Amino acid sequence: MDLNIRIAGAAGQGVETTGDLLVETFAGQAVHCFSTQTYMSRIRGGLNWYDIRIADRELFSGRGKADLLVALNEDTLNWLRADVNDGGLVLFNGADNDGVVAIEFESVAKEVGGSAIMANTVAAGAVVALLGHDFTGLESGLRERFGRKGDEVVDANIACARKGAELVADHVGKLTGPESSDAPTAICSGNEAIGLAAATAGVKFVTSYPMTPSTGVITFLANVADRYGIVVEQAEDEIAAVNMICGATYAGVPAMTTTSGGGFALMVEGLALAGMLELPIYIFLGQRPGPATGLPTRTAQQDLLFAVHAGHGEFPRAVFAPGTPQQCYDLTRHALEIAHEYQTPVILMSDQFLADVRKNCRGLDTSYRPIDRHIVQEPPEDYLRYTVTESGVSPRAIPGSKALVVVDSDEHAEDGHITDHLEVRVRLQDKRMRKLQGLLSDVLPPDWYGPTEAEHVLIAWGSTYGPCREAVDLINASGGSAAMLHFSQVWPLNVDGIRRMLGGRKRITAVECNQTGQFASLLRMVGAVSECELLTRYDGMPFAAEEIARRIAP
Amino acid sequence: MIEKPFFDSDIAWCPGCGNFSILRTLDKTVEEAGIDRKQLVLVSGIGQAAKLPHYTQANVFNGLHGRAVPAAVGIKLANHELEVVITSGDGDMYGEGGNHLLHNIRRNVGVKAFVHNNMVYGLTKGQASPTSEIGFKTKLQVHGVMSLPFNPLAIAIAEQCSFVARSFAGDPKHLQEMMVAALQHKGGFALLDILQPCPTYNRVNSFKWYRDRVRKIGEEHDPYDRQQALDLAFRWGDEIPLGLIYKHDRPTFESQLEVFKKGALVAQYRQ
Ligand SMILES: Cc1ncc(C[n+]2csc(CCOP(=O)(O)OP(=O)(O)O)c2C)c(N)n1
Ligand code: SF4
Numbered sequence: 001m002d003l004n005i006r007i008a009g010a011a012g013q014g015v016e017t018t019g020d021l022l023v024e025t026f027a028g029q030a031v032h033c034f035s036t037q038t039y040m041s042r043i044r045g046g047l048n049w050y051d052i053r054i055a056d057r058e059l060f061s062g063r064g065k066a067d068l069l070v071a072l073n074e075d076t077l078n079w080l081r082a083d084v085n086d087g088g089l090v091l092f093n094g095a096d097n098d099g100v101v102a103i104e105f106e107s108v109a110k111e112v113g114g115s116a117i118m119a120n121t122v123a124a125g126a127v128v129a130l131l132g133h134d135f136t137g138l139e140s141g142l143r144e145r146f147g148r149k150g151d152e153v154v155d156a157n158i159a160c161a162r163k164g165a166e167l168v169a170d171h172v173g174k175l176t177g178p179e180s181s182d183a184p185t186a187i188c189s190g191n192e193a194i195g196l197a198a199a200t201a202g203v204k205f206v207t208s209y210p211m212t213p214s215t216g217v218i219t220f221l222a223n224v225a226d227r228y229g230i231v232v233e234q235a236e237d238e239i240a241a242v243n244m245i246c247g248a249t250y251a252g253v254p255a256m257t258t259t260s261g262g263g264f265a266l267m268v269e270g271l272a273l274a275g276m277l278e279l280p281i282y283i284f285l286g287q288r289p290g291p292a293t294g295l296p297t298r299t300a301q302q303d304l305l306f307a308v309h310a311g312h313g314e315f316p317r318a319v320f321a322p323g324t325p326q327q328c329y330d331l332t333r334h335a336l337e338i339a340h341e342y343q344t345p346v347i348l349m350s351d352q353f354l355a356d357v358r359k360n361c362r363g364l365d366t367s368y369r370p371i372d373r374h375i376v377q378e379p380p381e382d383y384l385r386y387t388v389t390e391s392g393v394s395p396r397a398i399p400g401s402k403a404l405v406v407v408d409s410d411e412h413a414e415d416g417h418i419t420d421h422l423e424v425r426v427r428l429q430d431k432r433m434r435k436l437q438g439l440l441s442d443v444l445p446p447d448w449y450g451p452t453e454a455e456h457v458l459i460a461w462g463s464t465y466g467p468c469r470e471a472v473d474l475i476n477a478s479g480g481s482a483a484m485l486h487f488s489q490v491w492p493l494n495v496d497g498i499r500r501m502l503g504g505r506k507r508i509t510a511v512e513c514n515q516t517g518q519f520a521s522l523l524r525m526v527g528a529v530s531e532c533e534l535l536t537r538y539d540g541m542p543f544a545a546e547e548i549a550r551r552i553a554p
Numbered sequence: 555m556i557e558k559p560f561f562d563s564d565i566a567w568c569p570g571c572g573n574f575s576i577l578r579t580l581d582k583t584v585e586e587a588g589i590d591r592k593q594l595v596l597v598s599g600i601g602q603a604a605k606l607p608h609y610t611q612a613n614v615f616n617g618l619h620g621r622a623v624p625a626a627v628g629i630k631l632a633n634h635e636l637e638v639v640i641t642s643g644d645g646d647m648y649g650e651g652g653n654h655l656l657h658n659i660r661r662n663v664g665v666k667a668f669v670h671n672n673m674v675y676g677l678t679k680g681q682a683s684p685t686s687e688i689g690f691k692t693k694l695q696v697h698g699v700m701s702l703p704f705n706p707l708a709i710a711i712a713e714q715c716s717f718v719a720r721s722f723a724g725d726p727k728h729l730q731e732m733m734v735a736a737l738q739h740k741g742g743f744a745l746l747d748i749l750q751p752c753p754t755y756n757r758v759n760s761f762k763w764y765r766d767r768v769r770k771i772g773e774e775h776d777p778y779d780r781q782q783a784l785d786l787a788f789r790w791g792d793e794i795p796l797g798l799i800y801k802h803d804r805p806t807f808e809s810q811l812e813v814f815k816k817g818a819l820v821a822q823y824r825q
């Protein structure tokens with residue numbers, strides 16, 4: 001049982017509200033869900049759709065085609081009709097149209113609820129009824145969503161949903177939805193998971209300049225700031241943002257910024273500053289297709305080599321690329337811990353696809369559990385900020401304590417003061433770079449999915465986790481022999497470990513949402529693979545599992 | 555073998571530079587005001603002026619060229635119990651970092667910005683700065699500067715900066731008065747523009763040139779009068795006013811945040 005519902009309309013028609021309402025309703029009934037959003041960079045008028053895939057097993061990917069299309073206007077009907085599976089249904093907001101179930105959502109809403117605004121509630125009611133699902137979930141969802149606006153609004157919405165259900169009564173049974181299972185009833189998006197992990201890990205200062213698709217993270221944090229005691233401030237530009245968090249981490253609080261490729265480009269000098277000053281900053285990089293402004297609302301994995309190499313000079317860093325909302329949560333906390341343990345910047349990469357993915361998540365811990373900042377509380381009087389140590393990690397004190405803390409973006413001696421001394425330079429540069437050894441020893445091993453003896457290994461990183469994982473299932477179900485090796489940490493890389501996993505395979509294919517196979521290049525650069533095939537997509541849309549399985553066929 | 559240069563602890567300023575007086579005065583101010591140096595953070599960008607923090611005793615954040623202000627603001631927000639003072643050059647603060655200055659005057663976080671305004675880029679060996687005057691010739695501006703100079707005071711007043719003052723490195727007594735006033739100011743962002751002769755690369759605006767022109771603002775001036783203040787800010791040439799030019803009372807950024815009522819962010823962190 002595996003069904004894809006697509007709600008489509010113009011921006012401003014409530015596509016997102018309907019989609020959210022439906023995901024929450026299904027997840028609330030312990031149905032496995034996976035939702036994705038596709039939209040144009042326009043506030044009103046563009047074409048948007050919200051896919052909700054539901055099934056009786058855990059889902060990791062979207063699907064290209066829909067089983068049920070709810071077209072809220074004529075454009076979306078014309079545009080998306082061809083992508084409805086055989087045996088699928090179309091609900092169309094309008095007068096009769098061949099082969100579709102025409103329901104005038106807006107006039108129905110006006111009639112029943114008193115306002116055309118509730119058209120999407122009529123649609124939600126119709127979808128839930130059509131799939132033969134319990135109605136109480138939807139009703140309580142509506143109560144939760146509109147409760148603040150008063151009983152009248154809640155009642156009107158419930159009436160609209162019921163009317164929607166009535167209007168599809170003749171079609172009930174044509175599509176069957178999955179039963180409830182052991183699916184977690186909580187849901188989470190990639191961006192929410194990152195925000196929640198940062199707040200609970202003790203990030204105290206967040207500053208960003210808005211840029212899609214990263215904005216959801218700082219918005220989430222702004223909304224929980226009072227609860228967790230966080231200062232959230234919109235910066236005047238990305239250069240300010242990164243320098244502000246350098247200042248804040250120097251003064252002792254975990255701090256982060258969020259951005260996308262263009263903004264990250266502006267932060268690059270500040271990233272190098274954090275490398276030189278040995279500050280544990282966390283940068284969230286939500287990718288979208290470039291170059292330049294590119295496709296602001298679409299998805300891509302084009303900034304990997306940029307993130308790994310960004311910054312002038314040489315300094316250690318760790319770069320993470322979670323593949324699921326759960327990993328977004330776990331790795332944000334982990335990345336903050338690593339940054340503080342090694343006193344060096346970390347970058348966590350996501351993209352529009354993962355930012356918007358909503359999926360059942362086993363209750364992410366909302367309790368406040370601040371990470372260890374590895375700060376020396378009582379430094380000696382003769383404290384030196386950059387004492388040379390074997391690990392490269394120097395005891396870290398913060399200003400306001402018993403010692404003076406001196407940091408300098410110029411090359412500096414152990415006391416932090418500017419130096420021109422070439423020997424000191426080498427000693428301090430070596431000290432900083434020795435931290436790479438520690439980072440390497442803490443590298444997260446890539447995840448293996450599929451039979452250990454698989455002949456064909458799909459290499460994935462970041463958000464391609466889900467589509468690749470499902471592609472492996474499809475390939476193996478049709479007699480192939482495939483597995484996935486997914487990297488949620490893309491820098492540094494454990495070369496020997498990777499070689500061991502990939503040795504002796506018949507085929508290796510890197511699956512990436514970019515044109516040049518950036519992760520494959522990185523693997524070649526460090527000598528982890530000598531050759532591999534590429535399966536790329538860079539039109540701004542995420543991979544779908546069937547697509548990978550089809551395109552990868554021998 | 556190359557000879558290893560070694561001038562770690564030497565002060566990298568030219569003899570006769572106005573920076574010496576600023577350094578001595580700042581040191582004296584901190585000493586006489588009884589400021590605990592462990593609670594003092596000196597923040598700078600890059601330039602000759604920006605080296606000042608290395609020549610005294612304090613916590614130091616010597617960051618990137620142009621980025622002293624955001625770093626200082628980040629420090630102050632993480633721990634608003636610290637006294638955070640920026641000492642940086644005119645290129646750093648008005649050129650490369652101009653956008654930060656504009657927006658942090660609006661933000662009104664309580665950091666104090668002391669700008670060593672020598673009307674030239676010293677460290678990079680004598681190019682025009684945003685405050686260089688029209689016609690000022692350098693190796694790069696071979697026909698002389700053509701752009702109008704940036705007027706930091708007028709801009710700050712236009713933005714209702716909470717504290718705007720000007721002093722002169724050649725008048726340490728006055729400079730100390732202004733530094734004290736800025737440090738005592740509790741109303742938010744403070745801008746102190748310090749006229750700083752650079753005998754090496756700015757032969758025009760010398761100590762003598764300034765001494766012939768600077769005039770202390772009289773008692774009669776009301777710094778809360780914006781029109782008067784603007785009028786003073788636009789005076790340049792035969793007469794250059796020195797003193798507390800403008801003040802504006804409004805809530806600081808820190809005072810508006812609920813989370814700061816429980817103490818500094820860093821003090822709230824347990825772990
Ligand atoms: C991003 C960047 N651009 C350029 C420079 C080179 N640079 C260093 S200081 C400086 C100008 C300094 O002028 P000012 O701030 O007036 O300081 P002064 O040396 O005059 O005291 C320049 C252009 C740099 N360090 N970083
Ligand atoms: S170049 Fe000018 S500002 Fe720099 S130290 Fe020399 S005199 Fe002073």
Ligand SMILES: [Mg+2]
Pocket residue numbers: 601643644645670671672673674675676683
């Ligand atoms: Mg200068």
